[in-house]
Amino acid sequence: MTASSLSPQTTKVAEYLFLRFRQLGIESVFGVPGDYNLRLLDFLEPAGLHWVGNCNELNAAYAADGYARVNGNGLSALITTYGVGELSAINGIAGAFTEKAGVVHVVGTPSRSLQRDRTLVHHTLADGDYRHFAAMASHVTKAQTNLTDPRTIPEQIDWALEQALIYSQPVYIELPDDVVDVAVLAARLANPLSIPASPRGGDGALTEVLEHIYDSQRPLILVDGESRPLRIIDQVEELVNITGWPTWTSIFGKGLVNESMPNVYGHYRGSLGPKDWESYFESADLIINLGPHYSDTNTYTFTTIPREAVSISLSLDTVKIGAKVYHDVGNGFLTQLLQSLDKTRIPKVGGPPKTTTPYVGPKADEAIAQASFYAFVNQIFRENDLILTETGTAGHGGRQFKLPPRSRLFGPATWLSIGYMLPATLGVTVAKRDLTKNSNARAILIIGDGSLQMSAQEISTIIREKLNVIMFIINNSGYTIERAIHGRKQAYNDIAPWRHTKALEFFGAEEGQAKNSFVARTYGELGRVLNDERIRNGGGLRIVEVFMDQEDVQGALLHLMEKQIAAEKQ
């Protein structure tokens, strides 16, 4: 698309916005229609955008969050209606804010005259105040803008999108119903948006980091989850490759670096992991800490945070060397570092021995259990798979996966809103399809029966979009992760029993597809399911219900469960 093809003197606001979306690599838009956004939705198809209508707005926000985490520019779009729609979505927006996904949330609002006159229309609090919801959104979005004046609208849109681009966080755009087709100057469209160039404020840092690298004797690389919003995944892989240094990820960072590289160990678990990993960490004299994100759930309750004295931490706008902080380094710092690096001076170091014990599968008549399930399912993973594990036992289990190259893992990091992962599966799969133009892009979701109930209706959208998804439902009769934390036998951790094998049929799968439901209680059964041609090479949504014990947990959760049982005995 050339500049000249974009420059009629004016364009309509909706056209402007949607052309910006296309320029930024957004091909699909999530949301729910509502009477204050219908006129806006008319412009989607003419702009070449694919509308994924969701069952409700929270699910739409979750899907948009997933899309942004996969899409090249880290952005996605969500359209809701004023009040009822946007507030339904706000928990999903808060998750995107916390874990950094650039969801552009466009809210269709009542016309400017209704707002000016403080008219008591529906979807307001009936108090004449139209500013409540923007105020609420300001807590969980990086930027907010209200498109009321055509003289400044192009600039406002660009500013908001740029904020989403720079920070990979949601932004909030209010678009009054009567502004949708107002004319604005199109001139700015000739310049596609991008992350503004760095003022190279980190120059001093660069020299210092290089010295630390050349001088190190026991260095390591730690890839944390904010490497993704930093958009440095490719550079991280290059750094890991050219240094050959021992590399770990955090929980949040898992799946962001190719685990089949010989110097990549997996995710670091502190005292809960291998002892020789821990001692290497503790004696390290340099930790290159990429995209740190220090929540309790991403750091084994703060125990895996690298020692500041030996760390170089690269964040969104700072490089921290020991206790010293360099501001304004920009996203390009790692690229500069790679360009400046004298490869001959990089110390060659070996990490702890990498032991690969051959996989011994469970016996066929063995009941499926948390301890052995994840390694068993791991066998079907392929290159380019999108793998999603919902908060709960699945999220804990997924940390053990050995991920194939170019696959991605999405697990719980910090927001941990159960119900997220199913609509996110929709979002990441649509994003991968848009990005690769491969309509068969595959996702594998592992989710518990409790979480499923939060957002189950989005199964129908996955079916309608004809996505290639394998969904494992862990049926363990309720909120097992909560049972581990507290209330092991309490009724409040029970849920209503659903017949999962009827899901495909209920949610509208075509006759042939509706039969792609499987059940397994033993590994023999599960093995047969995984070998079924429909699982191996089929398309569309397939559901595998696996039964596990109500109190079956492992790892850190097992520790909690055992503590509780001990306390009960007192």
Place this chain on the structure above:
Amino acid sequence: MTASSLSPQTTKVAEYLFLRFRQLGIESVFGVPGDYNLRLLDFLEPAGLHWVGNCNELNAAYAADGYARVNGNGLSALITTYGVGELSAINGIAGAFTEKAGVVHVVGTPSRSLQRDRTLVHHTLADGDYRHFAAMASHVTKAQTNLTDPRTIPEQIDWALEQALIYSQPVYIELPDDVVDVAVLAARLANPLSIPASPRGGDGALTEVLEHIYDSQRPLILVDGESRPLRIIDQVEELVNITGWPTWTSIFGKGLVNESMPNVYGHYRGSLGPKDWESYFESADLIINLGPHYSDTNTYTFTTIPREAVSISLSLDTVKIGAKVYHDVGNGFLTQLLQSLDKTRIPKVGGPPKTTTPYVGPKADEAIAQASFYAFVNQIFRENDLILTETGTAGHGGRQFKLPPRSRLFGPATWLSIGYMLPATLGVTVAKRDLTKNSNARAILIIGDGSLQMSAQEISTIIREKLNVIMFIINNSGYTIERAIHGRKQAYNDIAPWRHTKALEFFGAEEGQAKNSFVARTYGELGRVLNDERIRNGGGLRIVEVFMDQEDVQGALLHLMEKQIAAEKQ
């Protein structure tokens, strides 16, 4: 329960709170467990409270809203967890705020020490600021309080509950995980909470209102929806009864006064209703306007608002006579009025003639259509039924119902969040069961297929609670109300097709109950369904899917649809 039985010197915070709930007539509590509220949930059962675990928090908030609208004291309780849970619920809270339902929202939050240290725990925005969500809640709740200091906690709880009582609006209570079992003084529990007595600020108003009543020649009574939060339903009925004056309701007020009384006409529609109603309204010299609520959707776009010059409007804290406002009149004003009224001086007036055309049913082979469906279904309504019509064509259709005595109607008023009515059905039915101790209290829900997808999972909670509910699903292939407003043929108004007849089975109905699914396309079929013994006298959830045309609308919606079709032809 006597004061002495309540007065051990101290009690635990959770015990204090839950005993207050019981004193206020709350018997069931809605919500979802989460790791910051589990310890609180432990206290529910010992307090004699029934826990209704919902599938997600938005549905729980909707259910709690419904409960409050039926419960005697106008209150209900909702428990969620910090961040993820409370934000999921916030759209439901905003609806309760707008349409006035006293939902007491208790949020289990991280312990005080975690908060004090700004610890970056999960379910926060990972920025160390624990005050975001309370700030967001302040926009849509009447009162907010954070229970951190045992010296003031009893007072804080009482103040918040009193606010909910007085204003019938949601309140927000933060309860840190470590405070749940802290000891507080129990002394206040000896005095049950109630709405504080009025300072009788309205004394001048009383005399003036009496004079207007005695002097009127063409008076009428208009019952609007805020008569419910005003808690004057019984007094309204008495006023309508002893005056014998022509009485109408608003849309929001429908169902709040006994429609089988001879002087009750139905809901007033301005120029869209009978001409003689309109001319009576327009020539009235006194309109007793009870609980006014002036949103566009409750006033036929502001056309049915009574003329100020002839109106006496009774609101939550004011009486307005013409343009003159009396403040601080208190909830007791109508009671005072009834006590002071000299019945011999009440003018006897007849309203417009009441024409009752005998019901002529449609032909058996006639396809089910909006215009004739509601009157047809109306035939099965009984005394004490709870009838719910979801926003959309159902909400519009439900306005025509002739309601049996002691039944209640719940339809869209102002917030109009689609997805509300199904969980609200759960809430109102549980409330009625709690209130009447009748486990067979019956609800009838009419809902469109688009709205259903928003919150469908709550079907499983209705099943689990073994509630007596008949649910009509209007299958018209998408958002027909949106099609009427805009985008008649647009794909964004389509939805994924579900197989509704599988819902009971999927959502866990027991073998026998799972078969209580019916389908009708013609009135002959529908007639047979309604005569089925399982519908007439059965229990549990029964689902009737009725098919209607995608563009079938009536009334104000038909007008919109026709305008659109005309515009398309231009």
